[in-house]
Amino acid sequence: MLGMVVPFDVSSLAERAGMTERTFHRKFAAATGETSARFVEIARLDAARMLLSRGRSLKSVAAEVGLFPPVRLTGAFERRFGIAPRLFRYITASSDRQLSKPASLDIR
Numbered sequence: 688m689l690g691m692v693v694p695f696d697v698s699s700l701a702e703r704a705g706m707t708e709r710t711f712h713r714k715f716a717a718a719t720g721e722t723s724a725r726f727v728e729i730a731r732l733d734a735a736r737m738l739l740s741r742g743r744s745l746k747s748v749a750a751e752v753g754l755f756p757p758v759r760l761t762g763a764f765e766r767r768f769g770i771a772p773r774l775f776r777y778i779t780a781s782s783d784r785q786l787s788k789p790a791s792l793d794i795r
Contacts, residue, residue, distance in 0.1 A: 695730065695753065697723045728754075732767045735760060739772055740779040748772070 700723065701711035715723040731752040738748045745757045754760040764772040 695727060697727055700727070728763060729767070732763055735764060735772065736768065736775065739776040742776065742780050745772055745776070 697712070698708055701708045704711055706714065712723050715721075715726070719726065731754055735748050735752045735754065738751065739745070743751075745760065749755045749757040749760040752760070754763055761772055764770075764775070768775065770778075
């Protein structure tokens with residue numbers, strides 16, 4: 688994810704922690720109050736939001752963050768952020784274009 692070579696899923700996290708998935712899930716939930724699967728999804732959606740704000744295509748973002756096909760990313764993104772990812776990309780790309788334009792001064 689995001690150019691990382693290390694897999695980012697619950698089974699990989701459990702393996703790196705030296706635990707079974709079941710034990711990792713229980714301990715993670717006890718420590719954070721959230722499921723490990725939800726944590727992974729939130730991290731993936733935050734990464735997707737950042738990539739979309741850079742103008743990346745929905746298809747490439749979905750593949751990169753592990754929420755493929757794009758319809759899977761769209762549903763999760765809308766539930767988390769309350770906006771469609773394509774609209775989010777359009778709005779953030781538009782605001783970036785507006786911010787990058789130099790302000791013109793009309794001094795007469």
